[in-house]
Amino acid sequence: MCALRPASRAARGRRGRRPARIPGPVLVLLGCLPGLAAVAALGLCAGGVEHAARLAAPARTADARAAAHRAARPPIVPRSAWLDALARHAQPPPRYDDKVVAVFVHHTDSPNGYDCADAPRIIRYLYAGQTGARDWDDIGYNFLVDRCGTIYEGRAGGVDRPVTGAHTQGFNHRTAGIAALGTFTAGIPVPQAMVDAIAALTAWKLGLAGVDPRAQARLTSSNSHSRYDAGATAVFPALAGHRDAYMTSCPGAALAARLPEIRRAAARIQGRTSARALTGTP
Numbered sequence: 001m002c003a004l005r006p007a008s009r010a011a012r013g014r015r016g017r018r019p020a021r022i023p024g025p026v027l028v029l030l031g032c033l034p035g036l037a038a039v040a041a042l043g044l045c046a047g048g049v050e051h052a053a054r055l056a057a058p059a060r061t062a063d064a065r066a067a068a069h070r071a072a073r074p075p076i077v078p079r080s081a082w083l084d085a086l087a088r089h090a091q092p093p094p095r096y097d098d099k100v101v102a103v104f105v106h107h108t109d110s111p112n113g114y115d116c117a118d119a120p121r122i123i124r125y126l127y128a129g130q131t132g133a134r135d136w137d138d139i140g141y142n143f144l145v146d147r148c149g150t151i152y153e154g155r156a157g158g159v160d161r162p163v164t165g166a167h168t169q170g171f172n173h174r175t176a177g178i179a180a181l182g183t184f185t186a187g188i189p190v191p192q193a194m195v196d197a198i199a200a201l202t203a204w205k206l207g208l209a210g211v212d213p214r215a216q217a218r219l220t221s222s223n224s225h226s227r228y229d230a231g232a233t234a235v236f237p238a239l240a241g242h243r244d245a246y247m248t249s250c251p252g253a254a255l256a257a258r259l260p261e262i263r264r265a266a267a268r269i270q271g272r273t274s275a276r277a278l279t280g281t282p
Contacts, residue, residue: 094157149193170226
C-alpha cells in the first residue's frame with residue numbers, strides 16, 4: 001500500500017497565498033510517486049486547478065451578462081389556432097440549430113385590409129400554398145405578426161427552441177424568420193402595433209442567446225441561391241430584412257425603413273444601453 005509523503009515547503013506556493021485544493025484521489029496517486037516527483041506533480045496539479053478557476057470566471061461573467069439582457073417572452077398564439085386536422089399534413093420532425101443569432105423580417109405580400117380575426121385563416125392559406133404548390137414540409141416562417149400586433153407560432157418545433165426555418169434562402173441556419181401579414185411597399189403605412197410586436201418578439205428571441213438586436217451577425221451561406229455563394233461568410237444586422245440576403249424587395253420598402261426603429265426598441269426592451277457587438281459564426 002502506498003504511503004503519502006509530505007510535500008516540501010516550496011510546493012505550497014508563495015507565502016501568504018492560499019493553496020489550491022487538490023482532489024482526494026489525486027493525492028492518493030501522488031503518494032505512489034518518489035518524493036521529488038510527488039512534489040513536482042503536486043505543484044503542477046495546484047497550478048492547473050488555479051488556472052482552470054481563472055478561466056472559469058470570465059465564462060460565468062459572460063453568462064451573467066447574457067442573462068441580464070433576456071427579455072420577457074411576449075404572448076404567442078400556438079399553431080393549433082390556425083392549423084386544424086383537415087389542413088395539417090404529415091411532415092418530418094423539426095430540425096434545430098444550436099441557437100438563434102439573427103432575425104430576418106419578411107412580409108407575406110398579401111392584402112392589408114383584413115380583419116385581425118381572420119389572421120388564422122390567412123396563415124392557413126399561406127401554409128397551404130407553401131406546403132402544396134411549393135411542396136415545402138411546413139410553413140417557412142418561424143413566426144407571423146398581424147396588423148393588430150398578435151404574434152402567431154409558425155413553423156413547428158417549439159417557439160423557444162432554435163428551429164431551422166425555410167424563410168431566407170441560404171441563411172435559414174441560426175436565424176428566425178418573422179413575417180408581417182400584409183404588403184408593405186413604399187408609401188404603405190406599417191401599423192405601430194405590428195412594429196411593437198416585432199420588436200418585442202425580436203428582443204425575446206435574440207435575448208435567449210444573449211444577442212444585442214443592434215449588433216451584427218456573421219453567418220455562412222448554405223447554398224448559392226442567395227446573394228452569396230455557398231460557404232461564403234456574410235455579415236448582416238442581427239435584425240435584417242429578407243432583401244439583405246436574397247434577391248427580393250421583401251419585406252417591402254416601408255417595413256424595411258422601420259427596421260432601425262425596431263432594433264432600437266428591441267434593445268431597450270432587453271435593457272441595453274451599451275455599444276453594439278458582432279456575433280454569429282466565425
